[in-house]
Amino acid sequence: MKKILYRGGLLQFKIPENDVEEYDEIEGATFYEDGPYTGTVRLNVITLEKPGGSVAER
Structure with missing residues (x-):
């Protein structure tokens, strides 16, 4: 298995x-077995x- 660090490690999987x-x-990205x-x-x-960059309060 190889480790994927998508978008600099935002998402990691194998x-x-x-x-x-x-x-x-x-x-984005596509991963597949060739066949x-x-x-x-x-x-x-x-x-x-x-x-504004912040989350609104309720």
């Missing part, structure tokens, strides 16, 4: 050593910030 890794700044009838993991992280 995938099989032979899996293919594809990264795109807009689309027919295999699964694919697609990952994208969205960061949102409230204007």
Whole structure:
């Protein structure tokens, strides 16, 4: 297994050593085993910030 540190460690996980890794700044990342009838993991992280930078009180 190989360790993935997505976006500098924001998310950490392991995938099989032979899996293919594809990264795109807009689309995120894709991980899959190269072959027919295999699964694919697609990952994208969205960061949102409230204007003013703080959380509103209720």
